[in-house]
Amino acid sequence: xxxxxxxxxxxxxxxxxxxxxxxxxxxxxxxxxxxxxxxxxxxxxxxxxxxxx
Amino acid sequence: xxxxxxxxxxxxxxxxxxxxxxxxxxxxxxxxxxxxxxxxxxxxxxxxxxxxxxxxxxxxxxxxxxxxxxxxxxxxxxxxxxxxxxxxxxxxxxxxxxxxxxxxxxxxxxxxxxxxxxxxxxxxxxxxxxxxxxxxxxxxxxxxxxxxxxxxxxxxxxxxxxxxxxxxxxxxxxxxxxxxxxxxxxxxxxxxxxxxxxxxxxxxxxxxxxxxxxxxxxxxxxxxxxxxxxxxxxxxxxxxxxxxxxxxxxxxxxxxxxxxxxxxxxxxxxxxxxxxxxxxxxxxxxxxxxxxxxxxxxxxxx
Numbered sequence: 001x002x003x004x005x006x007x008x009x010x011x012x013x014x015x016x017x018x019x020x021x022x023x024x025x026x027x028x029x030x031x032x033x034x035x036x037x038x039x040x041x042x043x044x045x046x047x048x049x050x051x052x053x
Numbered sequence: 054x055x056x057x058x059x060x061x062x063x064x065x066x067x068x069x070x071x072x073x074x075x076x077x078x079x080x081x082x083x084x085x086x087x088x089x090x091x092x093x094x095x096x097x098x099x100x101x102x103x104x105x106x107x108x109x110x111x112x113x114x115x116x117x118x119x120x121x122x123x124x125x126x127x128x129x130x131x132x133x134x135x136x137x138x139x140x141x142x143x144x145x146x147x148x149x150x151x152x153x154x155x156x157x158x159x160x161x162x163x164x165x166x167x168x169x170x171x172x173x174x175x176x177x178x179x180x181x182x183x184x185x186x187x188x189x190x191x192x193x194x195x196x197x198x199x200x201x202x203x204x205x206x207x208x209x210x211x212x213x214x215x216x217x218x219x220x221x222x223x224x225x226x227x228x229x230x231x232x233x234x235x236x237x238x239x240x241x242x243x244x245x246x247x248x249x250x251x252x253x254x255x256x257x258x259x260x261x262x263x264x265x266x267x268x269x270x271x272x273x274x275x276x277x278x279x280x281x282x283x284x285x286x287x288x289x290x291x292x293x294x295x296x297x298x299x300x301x302x303x304x305x306x307x308x309x310x311x312x313x314x315x316x317x318x319x320x321x322x323x324x325x326x327x328x329x330x331x332x333x334x335x336x337x338x339x340x341x342x343x344x345x346x347x348x349x350x351x352x353x354x355x
Contacts, residue, residue, distance in 0.1 A: 032149050034106075045110035047098070050150050052105055 174293025
């Protein structure tokens with residue numbers, strides 16, 4: 001990784017945290033119904049099949 | 054691995070990946086790498102004779118290894134189909150896949166942002182016509198998201214409210230609404246930079262796919278399908294577009310980002326495209342020869 005001159009030391013610094021709001025996130029996301037099958041490829045990459053139950 | 058070079062004037066990363074020059078370019082239909090492998094034919098990226106939804110690591114990635122990931126999401130084995138032609142149930146399952154990939158890629162040590170997108174149509178530069186999308190897990194926060202998050206953080210500091218929630222408040226009259234239900238809305242934003250640009254957003258404040266509940270998923274699938282069908286009916290031809298999901302970054306403690314999906318079709322008429330030229334590319338200032346209210350009305354009627 002070549003950062004070069006004047007590259008930022010830290011890009012995600014969050015200096016002023018903000019309190020969470022009442023309208024915030026859903027408590028739970030949808031539970032998954034799909035079956036997941038991971039298959040390695042000969043070149044080292046992965047392939048994932050998502051299948052209906 | 055790619056080389057990341059810092060652009061000191063724009064203060065953003067440029068990713069240099071020369072091997073992508075050799076990526077597959079408009080193969081004949083019987084050599085599509087995203088189709089299932091047919092018996093007696095050469096193996097594609099997907100060795101099995103059929104699949105429902107499949108995801109694999111891009112053979113010509115911009116980011117790999119410790120830098121991040123580039124994945125291809127095959128929506129369907131049907132080469133001649135499209136995202137908008139899938140059933141609502143299938144799109145809901147695809148949302149589950151997008152959520153699973155978001156969750157998994159977010160946990161990689163150097164990943165700073167998971168970006169789900171689709172390029173559709175040769176006008177956009179698509180080199181494989183099989184219906185598919187992509188996911189980039191970046192080792193940095195991409196500049197558009199960085200600006201957006203900064204604006205949202207500033208707004209909430211100054212007003213105590215979510216910026217995008219207030220944008221949605223401005224759409225209550227419905228003049229720019231394309232379609233909606235009680236959970237989601239699709240609208241042409243008043244600040245649209247493309248004639249038929251549309252934002253899809255949950256009405257309730259959600260940061261990303263990981264925050265959606267069952268009702269959100271159902272509405273998201275219905276509104277997404279509805280919009281894509283309208284797009285294709287608009288000019289009675291498949292409309293090219295870029296679909297861009299703006300989720301909250303992994304591990305962000307604050308809840309100030311509002312999840313939404315942006316669509317940028319390049320067409321300004323059936324046969325004329327809007328090009329990014331001098332003002333847009335050289336000065337970063339978009340000029341749009343259309344009113345959002347008029348384009349929303351066209352899409353509503355499509």
